[in-house]
Amino acid sequence: MANNHSISGFLTLAEEILIPVVPDSLKRGESTQAVHGGRSENPYHSITEPLVSTATFTFENTQAVKTYMQNKLWGEPLDRSEYGRYGNPTITAAESRLAALEGAEEAVLFASGMQAISTLLLSLLAAGDHLVITENLYRKTRQFCTATLQRYGIECSVVPMNDEQALRQAIRPNTRLLFSESPTNPHNRLLDIEQFITIAKQHHLLTVVDSTFATPFNLRPLEWGVDLVVHSATKYLAGHNDLLAGVVAGRHELLAGLREFQGIVGAISDAYVASLLIRGLKTLGLRVQRHNENARRIAEFLAAHPAVERVWYPSLPSHPDYAIGLRQYKGFGGVVSFTVKGDGNSAAQVLDALQIPLLAVSLGGTESLVSQPAVISYYELSRQERRALGIEDNLIRYSVGIEDADDLIADLDQALRKV
Numbered sequence: 001m002a003n004n005h006s007i008s009g010f011l012t013l014a015e016e017i018l019i020p021v022v023p024d025s026l027k028r029g030e031s032t033q034a035v036h037g038g039r040s041e042n043p044y045h046s047i048t049e050p051l052v053s054t055a056t057f058t059f060e061n062t063q064a065v066k067t068y069m070q071n072k073l074w075g076e077p078l079d080r081s082e083y084g085r086y087g088n089p090t091i092t093a094a095e096s097r098l099a100a101l102e103g104a105e106e107a108v109l110f111a112s113g114m115q116a117i118s119t120l121l122l123s124l125l126a127a128g129d130h131l132v133i134t135e136n137l138y139r140k141t142r143q144f145c146t147a148t149l150q151r152y153g154i155e156c157s158v159v160p161m162n163d164e165q166a167l168r169q170a171i172r173p174n175t176r177l178l179f180s181e182s183p184t185n186p187h188n189r190l191l192d193i194e195q196f197i198t199i200a201k202q203h204h205l206l207t208v209v210d211s212t213f214a215t216p217f218n219l220r221p222l223e224w225g226v227d228l229v230v231h232s233a234t235k236y237l238a239g240h241n242d243l244l245a246g247v248v249a250g251r252h253e254l255l256a257g258l259r260e261f262q263g264i265v266g267a268i269s270d271a272y273v274a275s276l277l278i279r280g281l282k283t284l285g286l287r288v289q290r291h292n293e294n295a296r297r298i299a300e301f302l303a304a305h306p307a308v309e310r311v312w313y314p315s316l317p318s319h320p321d322y323a324i325g326l327r328q329y330k331g332f333g334g335v336v337s338f339t340v341k342g343d344g345n346s347a348a349q350v351l352d353a354l355q356i357p358l359l360a361v362s363l364g365g366t367e368s369l370v371s372q373p374a375v376i377s378y379y380e381l382s383r384q385e386r387r388a389l390g391i392e393d394n395l396i397r398y399s400v401g402i403e404d405a406d407d408l409i410a411d412l413d414q415a416l417r418k419v
């Protein structure tokens with residue numbers, strides 16, 4: 001045995017010296033990446049990233065200031081910051097871990113998912129530009145694209161998910177970018193990322209995908225050729241329902257302008273949040289595995305239950321994007337949406353009878369959460385407007401946590417018996 005070890009050790013060493021190989025870090029599995037990826041040494045040799053809580057940073061003397069400013073002007077890599085709005089070591093540490101997880105050159109951290117999305121789009125688009133978004137986007141993203149951006153002279157078209165012809169027809173001479181989300185909220189529609197990229201490349205358009213529901217464990221959009229991936233890190237990445245954050249990841253060339261814009265508009269996260277986020281990221285692999293597995297089992301249970309009308313989870317052959325899921329996704333995350341037989345009151349009865357999940361919006365945390373979209377996220381709309389978005393009154397969104405699936409299923413069973 002000892003002999004074998006030394007031989008293989010020798011070969012590995014020789015390979016590294018003689019042949020250019022893929023860096024080891026790129027060959028590692030996602031769980032290893034989540035624990036170690038993007039980690040850098042720090043002056044204290046602490047295993048955790050130091051939490052640097054400061055508004056500004058000191059310089060030794062004027063020459064040190066000049067050297068720093070010159071490096072900054074010439075776009076040299078900076079190993080320090082000058083002021084909290086332009087950078088913070090704890091935030092940089094979180095960004096480098098997030099970049100490693102997405103296989104990106106760089107990542108930029110924000111105070112929330114919506115701040116990441118809105119700052120990114122404002123930095124990329126100008127008056128006279130046009131963008132195309134897919135239907136079923138996170139509701140505030142859609143509002144930002146169709147209403148807010150319009151006030152700044154930026155036009156937006158909305159096309160159905162995976163409708164190749166509609167997407168091609170929506171593209172105009174002034175179209176700059178395509179924005180999509182996958183899986184979507186609450187119906188778990190999956191973007192056919194291959195089709196999306198093919199069309200974007202033919203028209204030389206930038207592509208942005210909100211991958212919050214997927215996590216880098218189930219889909220890595222950049223590997224499919226997407227330019228920029230965004231997340232509400234509030235959800236799975238942080239994973240504990242204890243903070244809000246957002247991230248944009250992609251090539252340095254595309255993010256340099258965003259970073260500068262971030263310094264102008266002040267759309268920054270903070271060091272304490274960044275350190276909590278790093279802590280959450282380390283268990284991402286374990287958590288997503290459990291979310292995937294729990295949600296799949298619950299979806300199967302619900303699909304066979306007589307009190308349930310329809311279940312929206314892509315591991316089920318009845319889901320419209322089942323085939324895309326098999327080809328492009330490694331798992332489908334923790335959100336299971338379903339309609340119960342009956343009306344909105346029946347759904348409310350089930351919700352109120354559930355004993356384990358907590359009644360709250362949001363998703364992606366350790367705790368299971370449930371909500372009835374018609375009475376919370378879409379409450380101010382008329383029933384007709386809700387129906388147009390596919391939000392039926394009897395729809396329940398179940399964000400499955402990391403509890404024991406058997407307990408969650410038994411709990412659902414007793415609640416469904418009450419209607």
Ligand SMILES: *Cc1c(COP(=O)(O)O)cnc(C)c1O
Pocket residue numbers: 112113114115138141181185210212213231232233234235244245246
């Ligand atoms: C929650 C969410 C957002 C918004 O993120 P915040 O962190 O709440 O600002 C955007 N996109 C998706 C898919 C989300 O689930």
